[in-house]
Amino acid sequence: MKLSRTGGLVALALAGSMAVSACGSDNNSTSNAAATNAATSTAATSSASTGAAPGCASGSLNGAGSSFQDPMEQQWSKDFGAKCSGAKINYNPVGSGSGIQQLGSGTIDYAGSDVPMKSDEQAAADKWCGSPAWHLPITAGGVGVTWNLPGVTDLTFSAATLADIFDGKVKTWDDAELKTDNPSATLPSLPISVVYRADSSGTNAVFTGYLDTAAKSSWSLGSGKTIQWPTGTGAQKSAGVAAKVKQTPGAITYVEQAFATQNQLPLAKIKNGSAAVALTTDSVTAAIASATISGTGNNLVATVNYAPSDPKAYPISTLSYVIVCSKYPSGSSSKVNELKGYLTYAATGGQTAANSLGFAPLPTAIAGKVTAAITAIS
Numbered sequence: 001m002k003l004s005r006t007g008g009l010v011a012l013a014l015a016g017s018m019a020v021s022a023c024g025s026d027n028n029s030t031s032n033a034a035a036t037n038a039a040t041s042t043a044a045t046s047s048a049s050t051g052a053a054p055g056c057a058s059g060s061l062n063g064a065g066s067s068f069q070d071p072m073e074q075q076w077s078k079d080f081g082a083k084c085s086g087a088k089i090n091y092n093p094v095g096s097g098s099g100i101q102q103l104g105s106g107t108i109d110y111a112g113s114d115v116p117m118k119s120d121e122q123a124a125a126d127k128w129c130g131s132p133a134w135h136l137p138i139t140a141g142g143v144g145v146t147w148n149l150p151g152v153t154d155l156t157f158s159a160a161t162l163a164d165i166f167d168g169k170v171k172t173w174d175d176a177e178l179k180t181d182n183p184s185a186t187l188p189s190l191p192i193s194v195v196y197r198a199d200s201s202g203t204n205a206v207f208t209g210y211l212d213t214a215a216k217s218s219w220s221l222g223s224g225k226t227i228q229w230p231t232g233t234g235a236q237k238s239a240g241v242a243a244k245v246k247q248t249p250g251a252i253t254y255v256e257q258a259f260a261t262q263n264q265l266p267l268a269k270i271k272n273g274s275a276a277v278a279l280t281t282d283s284v285t286a287a288i289a290s291a292t293i294s295g296t297g298n299n300l301v302a303t304v305n306y307a308p309s310d311p312k313a314y315p316i317s318t319l320s321y322v323i324v325c326s327k328y329p330s331g332s333s334s335k336v337n338e339l340k341g342y343l344t345y346a347a348t349g350g351q352t353a354a355n356s357l358g359f360a361p362l363p364t365a366i367a368g369k370v371t372a373a374i375t376a377i378s
Contacts, residue, residue: 055345057338058086065099065112066202067238069320071258071357072139073112076350080342087338095237097200097225103323104128109339111323112138114202115209115225116301129325134299134377136370137319138346140360142284143207144316146265147252148245149173149190156181156269156276159214159315165252166194166211167221168231173250181271195244195253198234200225206318207254213306214273214315254316257358275311284360286310287317291366298326298373302366319366322346327378336377343374 070093077089091112094102099111104124116135117125125133145157152173161177164170170177174187197204208223221227235244242259245251257279260267269276277283287308295301302319322343328336347370351361362370 056084060088064092067093095199096202115205131327135321142317144267146260158271160218163215163218190250193251194232210306210316272315283314284317287313
């Protein structure tokens with residue numbers, strides 16, 4: 001079984017549930033995170049005890065895709081390399097769309113994506129693999145809304161207001177819609193500068209999927225990795241949109257918590273129908289707790305509710321995937337063993353890094369399905 005040696009590895013970080021630095025976490029924060037981590041540790045112990053997935057193998061793995069996942073991927077590759085002498089994991093955060101394309105052309109070993117593949121992308125991946133390609137949730141996170149407005153560090157948005165901002169209908173910061181969402185804020189008459197992801201991005205798909213679900217009557221642009229934005233300025237990858245907002249007074253964008261934090265940008269509370277919820281580890285955990293697996297067998301495509309009823313759930317939350325071949329083209333079995341060892345680590349012990357990086361650990365039930373699927377890769 002032979003894996004490609006030419007791409008950059010994908011870290012699937014689900015989106016971040018970008019986390020605890022956002023304001024408004026509740027008193028259950030520590031206990032909820034601890035419970036999830038404990039469950040993940042149990043899954044890790046169970047997987048290790050079966051011996052089904054190799055722990056270490058020397059060599060290099062290459063993947064590419066979701067920039068959302070990049071902070072987790074870099075931590076996993078560093079820790080796995082330290083744990084397994086001779087193992088080298090390379091990850092290139094080129095965006096979900098590009099990562100999927102590279103997997104379909106056989107230039108990487110696996111891809112990272114924040115959304116499932118479309119039918120044509122699935123067909124290309126299956127063709128290169130010579131077997132069905134599987135989606136395996138590997139991390140969870142939230143897409144945050146951040147802005148640059150001097151003197152304004154705390155804002156709340158409804159789905160309808162966000163839809164009207166990114167659709168170009170709300171043009172200034174003192175618009176009546178924003179005042180309704182933020183009655184106590186002092187908002188200037190500064191023009192709003194929308195910044196969006198110009199590359200084919202899973203973050204685009206998650207954010208627009210949320211708007212398409214939660215603001216159906218206001219949002220007319222649909223959802224997907226690429227969108228024909230009617231207003232604003234495009235930037236490449238998560239780092240690009242965050243940097244652009246930092247440089248532009250009046251700007252607003254959607255981005256993972258880690259990138260907002262790195263650029264010292266605030267994160268908004270988002271109304272979920274019953275409450276205004278900050279982006280924290282616990283609020284993402286609450287949102288993905290009701291996620292269901294809609295794929296079949298070991299193809300673990302999940303459905304996350306963008307309109308949760310739980311008042312503690314952050315609505316723009318998601319699971320992020322690694323996409324792998326169920327059976328790789330003939331070649332070196334040691335490469336497959338390394339892939340299985342690395343992904344097993346990421347799905348089990350590697351989940352303990354989630355909280356500190358602004359992500360949420362995988363729910364126990366999903367983590368168990370993921371580790372079982374990993375052992376079935378051949």
